[in-house]
Amino acid sequence: MWRRALAMVLFMAGAALLAGAAGAGAQQGVWSIITRPMFQSMLSHRGDSGCQGAFYTYDAFIEAASKFPGFGTTGDEQTRRRELAAFFGQTSHETTGGWATAPDGPFAWGYCRVKEQKQTDPPYYGRGPIQLTHKYNYRLAGQALNLNLVGNPDLVASDPVVAFKTAIWFWMTPQSPKPSCHAVMTGAWTPSATDRAAGRLPGYGLTSNIINGGLECGKGQSTDGAKDRVGYYKRYCDMLRVGYGDNVPCKDQKPYGG
Template sequence: MAQHSFLLVCFYLSISSILIFGQTEASSIESLVLRSLYDSIFIHKDNTACPANGFYTYESFVQATRRFPRFGSVGSPEMRRLEVAAFLAQISHETTGGWATAPDGPYAWGLCFKEEVSPQSTYCDSSNTQWPCFPNKTYQGRGPIQLSWNYNYGPAGRALGFDGLRNPETVSTNSVIAFQTALWFWMTSQSPKPSCHDVMIGRYRPTEADLAANRIGGFGLTTNIINGGLECGIPGDGRINDRIGYFQRYAGLFKVATGPNLDCENQRPFA
């Protein structure tokens, strides 16, 4: 009987620990990004001029992060805030509705769009047989990270539980999945690229090829991961400056220093 009671106590303690751990993971982002901070970051996301108004809710953001418990939960408090600031800066540039003389400045208009404006193609790589395109489906930029191409929609859908190849439009109709695709891209390494997450928490270790290409850690490397083929290795590129502008504003709101290596103008893109 004593052994039975001991086992029963251990069982209840184990269940309690799981519940407490789950509550800690679920509440970590809320503690870093209060609703008031989220609203002060995305001042104009629900402006009627923004096609995505009403789509990128705080609740959807928080719910999406629960699928990625390591996001914003690794390292010192400063490192955690820095990673979240970097992620929000990158998705803000990808969805920006700002301009140079915009009200409250150009870096107050993140999350204005949920789908690419005037896509120039269907973003179907027909040579990729692992993730084949489906008839009458297009794979242009959608969601906070502007997920693009069938070879991204396919694995993102598999990881998140939706059919990204047959139903790519889900990314612009379901706000939780939209945020999850951005977090999936941020947290997932795709060789030879590291994950943006590993870069921002200092886990990235450059290879000899990375060092030869000047791909050193910092916010600029996350830009290289996201869109280096079009933006990196170009001195003074306006898109790079926009990303940095968002990051600097958000780092200030999170009360954390940006650190060095903000641009990728001297980096070669990943192959």
């Protein structure tokens, strides 16, 4: 009888250890940093009048993020928080509905837009959090996600999970000679001698360079677009209680191909 009792005690102890380990692992997920209340607070105006952003839901973000191991889960706590602040900083700029005197400030209006307003490259104009643009990006994203985005580009603007997947795919994927934004923000990228000579160093500024460096970086002073990206990033860093890190602006970085 005592052996059976001992076996039960050992079994329960082992189960408790496994549950604890599983719980610790779960806390490494994106949802442990971007909680539902945090998501709502960061993007509180996305469903306001004049915005389309009620389309972007927390559940869609979490489902999409779970398909990309490493996104928001790489490195120590500060690294993970900084990467997520950077991701939301860049995507909030791309979808902004803010203006200088907006309620709660210009950087409280991320994720207001789903579709590009000017639609410069129909039918492959900007859609979703990263504003996926150009046929080749729709093709590459579609291949990676096993979706026919070339044949149905509006899927990025009609399915919120797909919308978030395209944004995270772009964030996680290098496009030579550019590294991925993920690698930059998690310390996995080391600048070459050419990069250093061009002022391209690790930090948030390089993600701006990767996304739109030709128009916003290397001007010797920050452009309005680059300032907006930085404003969103700093707001989210403050909300997530993490430092900004080095090389936040891109004004002194030569653009790729420039």
